[in-house]
Amino acid sequence: MSGSNTPTNPGVASGGSPIVLPDQVPLPVPRPVREGEQTPTSPNAGDEATSEVDSTVAACPNGCPRCCAKITTQQVKDMWPSAASERIEGTKDAFNEFFEKFEINTCLRKAHFFAQVMKEVGPKIRLVESLDYTPAALKSTFSYYRNNPDMADLHGRVPPDQAADQEAIGNHAYGSNSQLGNDSIESGNGYKYRGRGYIQVTGKYNYEQAQKHIDSEYPGSGVDIVTNPETLGEYRTGMIASMAYWKAKKINLKADMGSTGDDVDRVTEIVNKHTKTYADRRKNFEDTTKVVFKVAECPNHP
Structure with a gap:
């Protein structure tokens, strides 16, 4: 979702x-393997x-x-x-x-x-979802950072000296999101329930489902x-x-x-x-x- x-x-x-x-x-x-017969799991197969x-x-x-x-x-x-x-x-x-x-x-x-x-x-x-975004990518991907561009500059990856603060990104991008079932930014739900799995699941509500x-x-x-x-x-x-x-x-x-x-x-x-x-x-x-x-x-x- x-x-x-x-x-x-x-x-x-x-x-x-x-x-x-x-x-x-x-x-x-499975039928018994006959003597000398090879199977897909036999060493000589x-x-x-x-x-x-x-x-x-x-x-x-x-x-x-x-x-x-x-x-x-x-x-x-x-x-x-x-x-x-x-x-x-x-x-x-x-x-x-x-x-x-x-x-x-x-x-x-x-x-x-x-x-x-x-x-x-x-x-x-x-x-596990990577949240290693540049400030520009944060602004184009998440509404929170479009509305708060200064925070994108603070949290995003700016080579060579500033690594992305992925925990902060998860909490701000996904926190206080009723659709995802996440509580406030301060709750840490955004990062805790970031995207994971072979069919990716994002947000506390979706983890519960x-x-x-x-x-x-x-x-x-x-x-x-x-x-x-x-x-x-x-x-x-x-x-x-x-x-x-x-x-x-x-x-x-x-x-x-x-x-x-x-x-x-x-x-x-x-x-x-x-x-x-x-x-x-x-x-x-x-x-x-x-x-x-x-x-x-x-x-x-x-």
Whole structure:
């Protein structure tokens, strides 16, 4: 959810309810591995960069081995070629831990999910919003600083001697914002609840709504991003929150409709309705994630 003081990073809107897909079936029980047989996780089956499928199940119930396969390091690198290895591995591991639980378990759903996430976190997989703004950027981005230009000069980054005061920027840009649910500037809510996660959440209200999605879709998770907002910037919690939002808002139903630009736009409209980045997200899907997850080759593609 975006307020007047909020840049392009979206929050999480309220609403949504648990969904049980009609075609959901239990995962099959893997058959025993025959003597001498190689599996995708066997040491002699090739390294991850060259293995097309890395799955914990012997076969997918919907007929496509890639649909229920774990993502690989190489696939994440293909989406984020300039990201650090640690962020690539952290993202891969977090997705693989939860994608079945939250039913992002078809080639098309993965492609739609990551097309959005690519734009949300940027080319470096940044899970915590940077507030490293120059005075000019502060004035053009946030209404508070447009109305208080002297404060922009005080808080913004002015090379070579003045670093951005990011805590002050967060508190002034996002504080006293009823849309974001933040209290006064002095409360520290603005910086405390700055943008975090794979689908970025900004503002105390939106953190509270995200927590409701987590509690609804993953009861007993142990996650509490309202009390511990910094954890939303961690791989595991960031992925849980984003996937819980995705499922609670029934985005899979939109993703399942197809792979056209209009289909991507329908997903974007839920994730960040008022963003100016619809074209970027279509491009992410068409040029990258649709290719990475071989959507055109999937027998389940509509």
